[in-house]
Amino acid sequence: MAPTDLPLPVVRRPHPDPDVDVPALERALRERVDGEVRFDRGTRATYSTDASNYRQTPIGVVLPRTPEAAEEAVAVCREFGAPLLSRGGGTSLAGECCNTAVVLDWSKYCDRLVSVDPERRTCVVEPGIVLDELNRRLAPHGLRYGPRPATHPNCTIGGMIGNNACGSTAQAYGKVTDNLRRLEVLTYDGLRMWVGPTGEEELERLTSGEGRAAEIHRHLVALRDRYAGLVRERYPDIPRRVSGYNLDSLLPEHGFDVAGLLTGSESTLVTVVRAELELVPVPAHQSLVVLGYPDIATAADHVPAVVAHDPLALEGVDSRLVHFQRRKNLNPEALGKLPDGRAYLMVQFAGDTRQEAAGRARALIDAGTGAVDHTWYDDPRRIGELWMVRESGLGATAHVPGEPDTWEGWEDSAVPVHRLGDYLRDLKALFEEFGYGHPSVYGHFGHGCVHTRIPFGLRSAEGVARMRAFVERAADLVVSYGGSFSGEHGDGQARGELLEKMFGPELVEAFGRLKTVFDPGNRMNPGKVVAPYRLDENLRLGPDYRPWEPETAFAYPHDDGRFSAAAARCVGVGRCRSLEGGVMCPSYRVTREEEHSTRGRARLLFEMVRNGSPVDDGWRSEEVRDALDLCLACKGCKTDCPVNVDMATYKAEFLHHHYAGRLRPASHYSMGWLPAVARLAAPVARTVNALLGVPAVARVAKAAGGIAPERRLPLFAEQGLTDWWRERGGPRGDGRRGEVVVWPDTFTEHFHPSIGRAAVEVLEAAGFRVKVPETSVCCGLTWISTGQLGVARRVLGHILEVLREDLRRGTPVVGLEPSCTAVFRSDAVELMPGEPDAERLREQTRTFAELLDERAADWRPPAVDARAVVQRHCHQYAVMGFDADRRVLERAGVEAEVLDTGCCGLAGDFGFERGHYEVSMACAEQGLLPAVREAGPGTLVLADGFSCRTQVEQGGTGRTPLHLAEVLAAALRGEEAVGERPAAPGPRALLAPAAVASAAAGGGLALLARRRARRRLGA
Incomplete structure (x- = not known):
């Protein structure tokens, strides 16, 4: 086929500033698009950045319900000349997922597995489906999608395609380009077509036809013919070349694969x-071998020899990463199983059999690897634990206590495997030359891909200039090794400006011409990859x-005492958007809303504390208040978030200031002051x-207190x-194990005192003298969760007065309610920094189980000999x-x-508050309530938290959950642990689970819709 002329200009405008009529654009999108259209300040601020160093406020956000709705959204944008950005999970590290554009977010609705062909081993998906969710749906067929980035719980297939994602399993399966059959794509000018590998006959037919598709294919043939020689000469011959456009996919040896060409194009083409x-x-x-070496x-240096054994994955981890994880108490059990060495x-x-997988591990060990030590496992649980050491890399290297803040910016380079050791030595020397110390380096060493975070000084002009100088020198270093600037994270803004160093001016010109083929007006994610913004502009800091x-x-002791530092703690990796496992983030799992993720x-x-932000009302911000409204304050993020964002604390802080000097919601008085209400009710409880x-x-009481009418009041x-304690006559027992204080928290004291009595009985039997x-007394939890922090501080001061003598004698304080215990810990x-007795309270407080485990390890209660379904309280899980x-x-x-099904959904006052019932129950229906319903009649249901027990009792299960103390006390008495509390379902508690989940998750949350409408009208 003869080459055609290329009269195409090269896109040269890095950031077009079209005169878009934004109000008219918004109206047209609302009228014509089947989806959610959001141009309010809060949404625009929420989507202003990704996981990179960059920030650009979008024009607006569209969440299409179908691909056809997205097609209509693109048509509207085209009519108004509005730039467009198609976004997946928003975890990009190079800035490709933020822009001054209309953002298409596929992840809420367009997540269908359209079809599966098990015989051909193919499936068709929509771009918003999350990788782990896809693999769960494919599991019955014994199939999975091969590439697996570390963000697999929350990254979408569309985002993986946009980035040409890889992950650890790319060692065996390759990049996304190696695992695609076809793509259905939409150009900005409205052409929708399927593309993929194209044979010569098909290509001849396409290029000889009429219309836009024929024109595109003719230009692609011309690009191939003009630049084929340079592509073969200058594209690095390594498995992890992700930088630049995939012009090599057009070469005859790659089958003129247009799907491959467009993969990794970061929403800049289609x-x-x-x-x-x-x-x-x-x-x-599977089996896992861990090899220890003296340094990384x-x-x-030994990677090539290991690669010869054809592993599924081959990762490198240095001692700094291990040290940081120990400092942050991440993966402690797994770290203890690493072999000797300072790098791994x-x-x-x-293998098809356990013996085969184990045999391959032993073969590697027997072959000799130069390691100073090794260990290996074929137990899936152990493998999973150790693998988390590697997958925790990004979170472990960010916000390390006592270390300077680190940032992406050169986190993704790749070089030929046989030169990796020398490259790391030179990179280390470059770190030292620029005064960056010894950042951790780790990554996909089997493909020569290196990840790191560097302590760039991004808050000063000098620091930004030094960052730029370092990146330019690092780029030269990679080129000298025949490598790629990006090994899987893409170019975006972070590396787009550097591409000429790697490919030369002619191929960068080819990238510009390719951009013009698909997007002649430069409206698709402008300023990224082609004609890019500078790498040191649009910085988030x-x-x-x-x-x-x-x-x-x-x-905020972990953030230098600054709320602005706490607010900037999130690095955007998006683990809070995972759909199962752990606790974080319950409301996101129900609503699938970005603003309801951590x-x-x-x-x-x-954005609230940032200068020049759309959210400029400070503590009075309605946007922030509405986003925090569906935060359950479960504290799951305090542990599950890789950088330990503590949204429950931030919410309490915000509410404290937001309502200062103003009338609060009724629930803040009824439930925030619950301890006082309960004390007043106690003498006349009956x-x-x-x-x-x-x-x-009951209706009047709930209406006055801002309590959901569907709830049954405890x-x-x-x-x-x-009262029971005084009537009993005080302490008993020989006290051979010493004295302990059992804390009578509000929930135990006024609602479930049987738990306190059981705890006293068990602890005395175990040899403690109980007080x-x-x-x-009260821990102040209800005032903290409603943001009444002045009252909470006074309550805590009273606690310290009551406990002062015991604290100074070193007496342990036993908490029975996990949320109250977490307040002490x-x-x-x-809330009381520098108060010695508060520190003593933290150090001396123990859960009921911790006390028995630590101080009565030799005591064995009578055997319960039963099965149990156990719901961990979120605050206990987190703290x-x-x-x-x-x-x-x-x-x-x-x-x-022990259930790993997330939060119960009640979460203290949250599930009782008017307007939260649907979300509360939908959280419970995602795991807890089905697990309880499925438990056999002889299976105990254990839940130490008052909220968890209440949710189960009011969730239509017919079961009465027990506290651990009640189970052990029953065993001491030789009784069967069956519980003492009524478990009759309340009004609407027996709603069909699917109906509850649908009402909450289907975009029909009336309260949320009203607030969005109000914000739009006020904008």
Whole structure:
């Protein structure tokens, strides 16, 4: 086929500033697009950045319900000349997912697995489907999608296509380009077509036809013919070349693969609306070898020998990464299983049988690898634990206590494997030359891909200039090694400006011509890859970053005492958008809304303190208030977030200031002041319970208190724990193990005192002398969660007075309610910094299980010999951990299934508050309630948290959950643990689970819709 002329200009405008009529654009999108159209300040601020150093506020955001709706959105943008950005999970590290454009977010609705062909090992998907979710749906067919980035719980297939993602398994399966059959794409000018490998006959037919598709293919043939020689000469011959456009996919040896060409183009050429993927069998068995070396460069020297054994994955980890994880208490059990050494190669093998997988591991070890030590496992649980050491890399290297802040910017280079060791030595020397110390380096060493975060000084002009100089020198270094600037994260803005160093001016010109073929008006993600913004502009921080530094109630000791630093803690990796496992983030899992993820809320708080932001109302911001409204304050992010964002604390801080001097929501008075209400009700509990049993009275009480009408109000105990304690006559027992204080928290004291009585009985049987404070006490939790922090601080001060003598004697304080215990272990010291007794309270507070595990390890209760379904309280999961409970349950003969199904959804006052019922129940229906319903009649249901127990009791399960103390006390008495509390379902508690989830997750949250409408009208 003869080459054609190329009269195409090269795009040269890095950032077109079209005169877009934004109000008219918004109206047209609302009228014509089947989806959610959002141009309000809060949404625009939420989508202003990705996981990179860059920030650009979008024009607006569209969440299409179907690919056809997205096609209409593109048509509207075309009519108004509006720039467009197609976005997946928003985890890009090079700035390709933020722009002054209309953002298409596929992830909420367009997540269908359209079809599966098990025989051909292919499937068709929409771009918003999350990788882990896709693989869950493919699992019944014994198939999976091969590439697996570390963000697999939350990255979308569309985003993976946009970035040409790889991940650890690319060692065996290759990049996304190697696992695609076809793409259905949409050009900015409206052409929608399927593309893929194209044979000569098909290409001849296409190029000889009429219309836009024929024109595109003719230009692509011309590009191939003009630049083929340079592509073969200058494209690095390495498996991890992700930088630049994939012009090599047009070469005859690659089958003129237009899908391959467009993969990795970062939304700068087309919008992907569907994809046909090639699948691989799920490995039946795996093994993992960990090899220890004296340093990371030496480990890299031995990679070629290990690659020869054909592993499924081959990763490198240095001692700095391990050190940082120990500092942050990440993966402690796995770190203890690493072999000797100061750097590690993690080598994973697959096999059809366990013997085959194990044999391949032993063969590698027997072959000799130059390692100083090794270990290996074929237990899937152990492999998963150790693999998390590598997958925690980004989070582990960000916000390390005592270390300078680190940033992306040169986190993704790749070089030939046989030169990796020397490259790492030169890179280390470059770090030292620029004064960056010794950043951790790790990554996909089997493909020569290196990840790192560097302590760039991005808040000063000098620091930004030094960053730029370093990146330019690092780019020259990679070119000298025949490598690629990007090994999987793409170019975006971070590396687009550098591409001429790697490819030369002629190929960069070819990239510009290719851009013109598909997007002649430069409206697709402009300023990225082609005619890019400078790598040192549009910075999220930058020399002009002068955040507002408000006075705060909490101390923020991990953020230098600055709320602005806490608000900037999120690095955007998006783990809070995962759909299962862990706790974070319950409301996102229900609503699938970016602003209801931990990341979205953190970005709004960042924008709130940032100068020049759309969110400029400070503590009075309605956008921030509305985003925080569906935060359950579960504290799951405090542990699950790789950088330990503590949104529950930030929410309490915000509410404290937002309502200062103003009337609060009714629920802040009814539930925030619950301890006081309960104390008033205690002497007349029977009368109050009887009144609340009258439907009309209950309706009035709930309406006045801002409580959801669907909720059943819990009954007050007729005799509180402290009353029972006084009537009993105080301490008993020999006290051979010493004295302990059992804390009578509000929930135990006034609602479930049987738990306190059981705890006293068990602890005395275990040899402790037990004390219970006889005065009225509370931890302050309800005031903290509603943002009444001045009251909470006074309540905590009273606690310290009550406990002062015990604290100074070193007496342990036993918490029975996990959320109250977490206040003592975490919140108290941040609300009362520098108070020695608050520090003593943190150090001396233990959960019931922790005390038995630490100080009565030789005591064995009578065997319970039962199965149990166990719901961990979120605050215990986040602050205290659950390992001690597992050990105590095992000692008691309880075969425990500890659920990993997320938050119960009630979360203190959240699930009781009017307007939250649907979300609350949908959270519970995602795991907890189905697991309880499926439990056999002889299976115990354990939940130490009052919220968790209440949610199960009111969730139509017919079950009464028990506290661990109740189970052990029953065993001591030789009784069957069956519970004492009624479990009758309340009004609407028996709603069909699917209907509840649908109402909450389907975009029909009326409260949320009203608030968005109000914000739009006020804009």
